[in-house]
Amino acid sequence: MSSANPRPELPPDHDPLFVQAIGRGMQVMQAFSGSDRPLSLAEIAARAGITRSAAQRVVHTLRRMGYLRSTAEGRGFLPDLKILDLTYDYLRLNPLLRRASPALLELRRNVRERVDLSLFDGQRMVYAARMQSKREMYFATLVGNTVPTFCTSGGWAVMAMLPDDQVDHLLAQADLRPLTPRTLTDPDAIRQQVRLARETGHALALEQILMGEIALGVAIPDAEGRPVAAIHVAGSLAEWEPEEFRRRVAPLASETARAIISA
Incomplete structure (x- = not known):
């Protein structure tokens, strides 16, 4: 019974320390909050509040890094094992x-x-x-x-x-x-x-x-x-x-x- 999180609002453009690309990446990961099935690229873009082309680039990057994977049927995406590495680090530290x-x-x-x-x-x-x-x-x-x-x-x-x-x-x-x-x-x-x-x-x-x-x-x-x-x-x-x-x-x-x- 995980409650979906509201879409995070990115800081305004005048924040000199905020990296927008990393923010979009985290929005893509948070798109899976509350979902009970794989998400398509269009669904990820809509949930993350970004364009489809931006979602495509972010999803490709996260797949290459091991944080997302495509389903066996190739019809959607899911978080991958490297997410558990981050969870483990948070818990142990x-x-x-x-x-x-x-x-x-x-x-x-x-x-x-x-x-x-x-x-x-x-x-x-x-x-x-x-x-x-x-x-x-x-x-x-x-x-x-x-x-x-x-x-x-x-x-x-x-x-x-x-x-x-x-x-x-x-x-x-x-x-x-x-x-x-x-x-x-x-x-x-x-x-x-x-x-x-x-x-x-x-x-x-x-x-x-x-x-x-x-x-x-x-x-x-x-x-x-x-x-x-x-x-x-x-x-x-x-x-x-x-x-x-x-x-x-x-x-x-x-x-x-x-x-x-x-x-």
């Missing part, structure tokens, strides 16, 4: 993820449910570590999958560490479309969840992303106290009563967050 890994493994052993760590990126939470349970859908196993900040336990926990004016700005800019029949889309109802997270130190979300799922989130701040990430623990409502899940998981998740902060 991220100090927060290095510190978090052993603590998340210990949390997973203790709760025996899915444990994720997501990074706060404005309107979305980006999964950077995923430790699975016995039942998962394919998208829920992928690093890099994103979910909206406004309707996730980790997002509510992150917003609880922000000033009210920043919370209001996030909600004003959010695409408040529901992902399930129970997704909260009323800004006041979301603010109430944020207030509860401030009081308890964690957020509890019921069926906000998936029907039948319960998730508890705890935010992780940086050295200046700004929220940068969140731990999520997710279980099934078929196996857990909400308050039982909270009592079992909240202390362990909070302890894990403290261990990551102090590592």
